[in-house]
Amino acid sequence: MITFPNAKINIGLGITEKRTDGFHNIASCFYPVNWCDMLEMIPSKKLIFQSTGIDIPGNPDGNLCLKAYHLLNEKYDIPPVHMHLHKIIPIGAGLGGGSADGAFAIKMLNDMNSLDLSIKEMEDFSAQMGSDCPFFIENKPVYVTGRGELFDHLDLSLEGKQIVLVNPNIHISTKEAYSGVVPQALTYALKERLLSDISSWKGVVNNDFENSLLDRYPIIKKIKNQLYEQGALYASMTGSGSTIFGIFDEEIDLSNYTEFMVWSGKLD
Structure with missing residues (x-):
């Protein structure tokens, strides 16, 4: 069985x-x-576990x-498997790739062993691996609160x-990332703003990590500005960085970013 664990972005943080x-x-x-x-x-x-592609530290x-x-074997005594992970999503980049790998493994093992776990049960197992992991079970847009584990439709x-990443x-x-953040209540209704037209997000829907990191790493600020100059409807850093994404109406020229890791495609 082969699956393709996908990344996620934070829109506002x-x-x-x-x-x-x-x-x-x-x-x-x-x-x-x-x-x-x-x-x-x-x-x-x-x-057996083996990995290829991007080197995974640790x-x-x-x-x-x-x-x-x-986690599943402890409760259900499932047979062993040979796992091969080909790592493509950048690591430590605010994209949730590792969390996706773990959550997709839960879903695969559920299917391979006919465990018939519910969405909630798979989310509960995933939550034991990390705050972001349960998101990838249903893999749909959600409004997130708590430490990242509470989801609202x-x-x-x-x-x-x-999208260009x-x-x-x-x-x-x-x-x-957290060393440069002073926690404070939101000054606007993020959930409601996200349901308004994307053209209203710029300058309002913010990632709090940017306040310190964009000054510390000028190249991140430069990339964000370039994406806006190329017509991005909205651009932001995702998670605690350092990946920047831009959302566009159509494809753009990516020649400015040849020295970086770049992915572009349609959003679902």
């Missing part, structure tokens, strides 16, 4: 409160994007695909719009 557990409360929209990894699983006599035993297997469609090959750690 407010850091609204520092929690007593050390995490932060946020307000954001998660929207799926078709920049994808590839994940294959086949039956095996023993559990111990492979900590990969979320393996964690997904162990959001009737937002950008179907047919062209530019990753400037800068790794920004979560610790670094």
Whole structure:
């Protein structure tokens, strides 16, 4: 079985409160994007995980695909599989690629073993791997609160719009990103604004991480400005960076970004 775990973007990201557990409360929209990894699983006599493509830092035993297997195996005693992850989505780039890999592994193992898990049950397993993971079970636009695990339906469609994602090959750690943020309540109704015309988002629907990171990394600010100069309806950094995206009515010339990792395609 082969699937294609996809990335997501944040449209708006407010850091609204520092929690007593050390995490932060946020307000954001998660929207799926078709920049994808590839994940294959086949039956095996023993559990095997291997990866190709972009090098994944850290111990492979900590990969979320393996964690997904162990979570389900602990409850359902499922047979071993050979997993092959071909990594394409940039790592530590605000795109949720690792979270998607783990969530898609849950869905694959559910199908392969006929576990008949409900959406809610798969989301609960995914939540044990990370705050972003449950989003990728249904993989639909949602309004997100809490520490990123509370989802409200959001009737937002950008179907047919062209998106350009530019990753400037800068790794920004979560610790670094949060060090420049002062949590504060939103001064506008983000959910309602997202349901208005996209032309009203610029300068209003903001990513709070940009306040410090765009000055610290001028190339990120330059990319954002270039996307607007090329006619973006809206442009923003996604997550805690460093990827910048622009949403357009039609395809654009990408020759300005040849030194970076770039993906462009239609939104669903």
